[in-house]
Amino acid sequence: MGFAFDLLLALALLWSAWRTLATPDIFRAVILFIVFGLLLTLVWSRLAAPDIALAEAAIGAGLTGALLLDAIGVLRGRKKS
Amino acid sequence: MKRFAVALLAALFAVALIAALLELPAPAVDLPAAVGAKMAESGIAHPVTAVLLNFRGYDTLLEIGVLLLALIVVLAVAAREEAKQPAVADPVLQTLARIAAPLMLLAAVYLLWAGAFRPGGAFQAGAVLAAAAVLLHLAGLAAAWQKPGKCLRIGLAAGFLVFLAVAAGLLVEGALLQYPPAWAGALILLIEATLTVSLGLILAGLFLFLS
């Protein structure tokens, strides 16, 4: 049971990573990256590493995601004007 | 052509390395046992925090240096960007931020306190503090930061400076960052508490100086 869940989680993680790189739209890529970060948080808790899970959710997905979203927000705003 | 070659190379590398991972002997050195044996002397009850701030505290000291350095570069580069107009105030988001920010402050204090004996610690607490600041900014309740004044600079550097001061002070008695077992818990708590504030400011600064 645990094995099947781990395998599915690993595949979902790799799929989200692949889509992050391959998606043509940069906004969507950032959203997929945040999804990737949340999946990675799950992986860390599966690996009995709650400290890393907390840090990944807060820093990896949260702060990095916010930084990236802000960056594309700026880029888009500038492009229009 | 280049695209195809790099992709092929990466795929071959991944397959070969995975094959190499499937048949490994047991490691020769058993560090978890060593950590367990010295836990009582570390002054901390949670193994990951003990490694992070005591056994390998020197890594953490340099890592805070990396973070401060990144902030200095962000400051130097972003200072020339023209100031952006304040974000559009969204009443729903504002209400949410007003409720969430104090709760996040509480969560940060809890995480800092919890780090001594369960998952948590200065990094997670600092990240939550930073997230609160970012949320307030996005809701239009806090402005983006301009050039930092004296107070803000001291706040940004305080955690690193306290860490450095403790590391240097302990050299009088023994090695770098060699906590006397009786004082270890108190000194680590002092470092963690100032680090939480500074990390919160630095992580928030990475966002607020840029935007």
Next chain:
Amino acid sequence: MTSGLIFACAGVVLFAMGTAGVVLLDHLLRRILAFNLMGSGAFLVLIGLAQRDGMPDPVPQAMVLTGIVVAVAATALALALARRLFALTGGYGLPQSEAKDGND
């Protein structure tokens, strides 16, 4: 096969994907994303391999915490430079090398 080993293998694939991405992609933000995937892959290998017998190991866990903070510092630095470059040139990519290198 333990959870550790599964995720270590996933980490290898992730690392290979990220590295290829950093090398091949042109868009600066995408390269920053790819660098983050690469780092996460290395962290997964570190933890997964160390815990392949199923026992948690605090030493690599602390290392990964350090690594995550270093990665966010590098990401912020890269973003600051990319945003500044965008403000100056209006482009997402790096201009072709001015050094006559013949390598690009």
Next chain:
Amino acid sequence: MTDPLPWLILLPLLWATGAFLLGPARGARLALAGTAVQLWLAFALAAKVSSAGTALHHPVGGWGAPLGIDLAADGLAALLLILTQFVALPLFLYARAYFAGKSPAFWPLAGFLLAGMNALFLSADLFNLYVTLELVGLAAVGLVAMGGGAQQLAAALRYLFATLVGSGLYLLGVALIYGVFGTVSITALTPLVTADAPPAVWFAAGLMLAGLMAKTALFPFHYWLPPAHGGAPAPVSALLSALVVKASFYLILRLWLHPFAPLTQVAAWLPALLGGAAILWGSWQAIRAERLKELVAWSTVAQLGYLFLIFPLLGADRLALHAGGMQVVAHGLAKAAMFAAVGVLIQVTGRDAVADVAGVAARLPVTLFAFGLAGITLMGLPPSGGFLAKWMLIDAALLRGRWDMVVVILAGGLLAAVYVFRVLRQAFLLPSSGERRRVERRPVATLEWTAFALAAASVLVGLRGMEILRLLEAGT
């Protein structure tokens, strides 16, 4: 201050933070005072290592490896520590005059850079080395970006991605090593790594060394170096070209000699082959370069090539190791001098094309003399440190019948002469046009004389060769 090891790391961190808090004017003074103390500490350390005859250890946290992190200093580490502080001190004097208080980020970044390098030279823990690599890499990228122009930012970003991929490869290697052996302490690993190690260890060694080679700008990973070193402000170019690339080279040599020696024998020809290619290609590009700083930067690509020739020649006679150590020192001093001199030329003429220095020698004799002295070291003429390094390298190659290497070394010397004389011929022989002279600024004496001091040191260090070789014998 009994033990110099931790203070060599703490001091630059302290003055870097101080410079961030107090601003550029007081920051510069702090940096100069701090670096002077560090230079003294580095000499004290070298004396201790020499008299002990073995490596010194400092267990951080008092735990000792493998639970804690050990600092270790042998002769090679002491030599690089001296070189780093010795080059940084005049360059900081130069930078203070060059920036004149206008570049507030320089001093904190330079402090973190020096702290990172000193920590790298002293660390005996593979993961801790990763953190120091990032500290050095990010500080260097920040310094390149300080210029603020689009070209500098693009160069900084290209450099950033190269250095991040390099440290990423290194990190995966560390992860594999921890997975296989359960430790990342170099001391603990050395007896464990043998020729019949599992394939994952071979992968790890390959990944770590390849990542470090990318950071050292070994051909064909050199593409990022000329724009980064050629585009940064002169004091930054000098720091990066003289010291930063040597830090990752030092680590390659260290890992090659210590935990990975049983594995690396089979592939020793590869770095030498790439090094030979770097010498020829880098020199050729330097000869063709149009901008002065580009010329000097391509010369760095070529001179780094010599360092990689030593790997197949390493052996019991230690000639190749001595040649490598000497080349690191000689090139470090000469390249710092050359970038410093070129910085003066560009500041005075207001232009940076090689053709624009025509006839400038009459007005800047000290600077041109400094450039020429540094050139003597790069060409490998006696009595310079470069001569000694290349002489020992040829000797080591002849002992093993490697005529091909001798040819490359001699050809590299000739090509270096061509690009050095290209500049000197312009400066001394060609007349300058009158309309240019009017826009010229007067040279700042500090800038000229620090460049000259570094250049003179690069030649004179050849006369103190025996001391350097004796230091390298201690515990390396």
